[in-house]
Amino acid sequence: ESGTGKELIAHAIHRNSYRKNGPFIKVSCAVLAENLLESELFGHEKGAFTGANTEKRGYIALADGGTLFLDEISDMPIGCQSKLLTFLDSMKYRPLGAVKERTSKVRIISSSNQPLWEMVKTGNFREDLFFRISVVRLFIPPLRERKEDIPGIINNFLNHKKHIGAQAMKLLLSHIWPGNIRELFSTLESACICSAENETLQPEHIGLDYDKTHVYTESKKPKDEKLEIMQALKKSSNNKSLAAQFLGMSRITLWRRIKKYGIGVDENSCDETCSCHRL
Incomplete structure (x- = not known):
């Protein structure tokens, strides 16, 4: 599902690996058109196309020695999927307009809120790329199915700048969180603002007056x-x-x-x- 903390997990993997001193770069595959995505990933040479007035290094080059996080890889166009597969097989790429291949020692972490295997069966995602990126697969359950994580997430978010009262914690634990961690962070940020100078968050600071529980109880x-x-x-x-x-x-x-x-x-x-x- 969306908002479950996939990017947080990717950051945690990066921070706890031997690549932790290298760059961590996120690319949202959902917001870039196919022609832009290829240029953003692999870069381009000066004059490679109209408007390419300077050479540009792509994200794969910028993430060399670190981690490249491909968010919502399910939205990557088929044409780019084949180029990404070629890179993953050899760790070599060619920027648009370039003659020579280049090498990047980057680790790829990808995420999706869509079932990729179902997309493979419908022809919307390459089967060979699916198997290539499925070396280690992690399923992140929605927040409503792991409420035992909520206190730790809250304390990490507040970072000792504020505290949370017992009744406020009880209220947060009782909520179904259809928006997952993204909704929780937004709620906590709002509560910190509403609490003003109060050091402890109370139920009256927490805005959960909207009702979304029907999303899951009736669907x-x-x-x-x-x-x-x-x-x-x-x-x-x-x-x-x-x-x-x-x-x-x-x-x-x-x-x-x-x-x-x-x-x-x-x-x-x-x-x-x-x-x-x-x-």
Whole structure:
């Protein structure tokens, strides 16, 4: 989903890697047209096209030795996908208008709020690129499914500049957060402004008077979700990791749903020692 903190995770990976002293560059694939995206990624030589009055280094060159974060890679045009695949296979690229190839030792992290495998099946995302970028896959559950993270996220955001009262924390924990971490950050920023000189945030400082809970309570009825889960389990031959991928949720979330709806599964395929039981 959107706003779950994908960029924060990418930053954390970068900060805790041997590339931490290198640059971290984010590129939003959703906001650039195909002709601009290629130029932005790979750069161009002077005179490569009308208006190219100077040489420009692309993001791949600028991120050399560091991390390039491709946000919403699902929105990358097919033409650019093929060029990105070529680069990932060889770590070499050619700027627009250039004769010689260049090399960049950059790590690529990509994110998507769309199911890429479904896009592959509909022809909207290259299968070969999907497998090339799927070396390590992380699924970030929505905030409503990991509320135990909320206190830590809040304290990190406030950074000791303000504190949060017990009742205010209770209010934030009870909210469903359809906008995920992005909504939480916006709410906290608003609360800090409304609290003025008060050092402790109270419920009256928190603006959650809009009602979005119907987005999730009415959009999918329990019997519909139960049926989807049963179909995914059947399709995956009771492989819960694979079924979770089909459903676009984490394995832990799937196991919670299985228990919630009382769905029968092969007990021999998963027991109390399995990681999905460690909630």
